[in-house]
Amino acid sequence: xxxxxxxxxxxxxxxxxxxxxxxxxxxxxxxxxxxxxxxxxxxxxxxxxxxxxxxxxxxxxxxxxxxxxxxxxxxxxxxxxxxxxxxxxxxxxxxxxxxxxxxxxxxxx
Amino acid sequence: xxxxxxxxxxxxxxxxxxxxxxxxxxxxxxxxxxxxxxxxxxxxxxxxxxxxxxxxxxxxxxxxxxxxxxxxxxxxxxxxxxxxxxxxxxxxxxxxxxxxxxxxxxxxxxxxxxxxxxxxxxxxxxxxxxxxxxxxxxxxxxxxxxxxxxxxxxxxxxxxxxxxxxxxxxxxxxxxxxxxxxxxxxxxxxxxxxxxxxxxxxxxxxxxxxxxxxxxxxxxxxxxxxxxxxxxxxxxxxxxxxx
Numbered sequence: 627x628x629x630x631x632x633x634x635x636x637x638x639x640x641x642x643x644x645x646x647x648x649x650x651x652x653x654x655x656x657x658x659x660x661x662x663x664x665x666x667x668x669x670x671x672x673x674x675x676x677x678x679x680x681x682x683x684x685x686x687x688x689x690x691x692x693x694x695x696x697x698x699x700x701x702x703x704x705x706x707x708x709x710x711x712x713x714x715x716x717x718x719x720x721x722x723x724x725x726x727x728x729x730x731x732x733x734x735x
Numbered sequence: 736x737x738x739x740x741x742x743x744x745x746x747x748x749x750x751x752x753x754x755x756x757x758x759x760x761x762x763x764x765x766x767x768x769x770x771x772x773x774x775x776x777x778x779x780x781x782x783x784x785x786x787x788x789x790x791x792x793x794x795x796x797x798x799x800x801x802x803x804x805x806x807x808x809x810x811x812x813x814x815x816x817x818x819x820x821x822x823x824x825x826x827x828x829x830x831x832x833x834x835x836x837x838x839x840x841x842x843x844x845x846x847x848x849x850x851x852x853x854x855x856x857x858x859x860x861x862x863x864x865x866x867x868x869x870x871x872x873x874x875x876x877x878x879x880x881x882x883x884x885x886x887x888x889x890x891x892x893x894x895x896x897x898x899x900x901x902x903x904x905x906x907x908x909x910x911x912x913x914x915x916x917x918x919x920x921x922x923x924x925x926x927x928x929x930x931x932x933x934x935x936x937x938x939x940x941x942x943x944x945x946x947x948x949x950x951x952x953x954x955x956x957x958x959x960x961x962x963x964x965x966x967x968x969x970x971x972x973x974x975x976x977x978x
Contacts, residue, residue, distance in 0.1 A: 627934070627938040627939050628934050628936065628938060629932040629933075629936075629938060629971045629976070630971065630978030631978070632938040632968065633971060633972070701900050
């Protein structure tokens with residue numbers, strides 16, 4: 627861990643905290659109101675706002691988690707720095723692709 | 736015949752990196768310190784027992800050992816406070832190589848001290864006027880809180896981040912760097928912040944706080960390291976240091 631990675635991990639955490647609150651509030655709202663999948667999709671499809679909200683969340687989460695994974699790999703596995711960095715980058719891309727795919731599935735018209 | 740009222744069962748590490756614990760019977764006395772116990776064994780049972788001490792009054796920081804699982808300054812640790820069922824297990828400090836018996840090799844500890852730029856770098860000469868330091872300034876208060884370190888390496892031995900990451904500079908070293916970062920007379924601060932902001936620097940601390948828990952001087956290196964994290968982050972954003 628160096629100062630750049632530390633800064634990125636803290637920044638992405640700061641971005642995610644209010645988003646997680648809103649996300650949890652949304653879950654409560656959807657379950658309390660008894661919204662069906664069709665109801666939810668009718669609100670999210672074609673919505674630039676939801677695409678931006680969850681797209682940003684996915685990018686922040688994949689960066690944040692992969693920096694942590696990199697740290698765990700360097701401290702707990704026999705991988706050297708470079709190999710740990712490459713593995714963590716692979717994890718970030720996988721998480722990003724899966725997350726953005728999921729966002730696309732609910733927001734694309 | 737052993738008498739648990741008046742005798743301690745003491746296991747001492749014998750050997751170097753590889754070795755084993757050997758058990759000795761040591762007479763128990765009121766207000767006896769762990770260092771007294773070790774000294775008794777060396778003077779009465781085995782003069783080849785190696786260990787390190789100097790001042791015996793908690794100033795020099797040289798007598799730290801692992802006592803019943805935790806690092807302690809042995810000259811100021813009363814046996815009665817750490818003994819468990821009449822038994823003491825005393826080994827060399829952890830996270831450092833062992834030279835022999837209870838003496839750990841402190842070289843890596845002081846090499847990292849240098850790496851963290853833990854040496855005062857004067858910014859003035861003897862021809863300049865003496866700088867007035869306000870004792871109530873924010874920087875001086877921060878430095879004073881961390882300044883009483885006796886280099887005993889107890890925090891280093893207690894630190895799990897050191898155990899997991901051999902590159903990590905260590906709590907004592909970063910605590911020292913923090914006192915100098917807050918010393919207005921020091922002339923090496925951009926370099927010092929750079930030295931603690933790279934891989935193995937202050938950002939490798941997981942804030943587990945064992946350093947604070949075990950520090951015999953009741954210092955809080957975790958807080959000092961948190962200060963370094965903030966200060967280096969600010970310097971990085973301003974472009975004063977690189978990652």
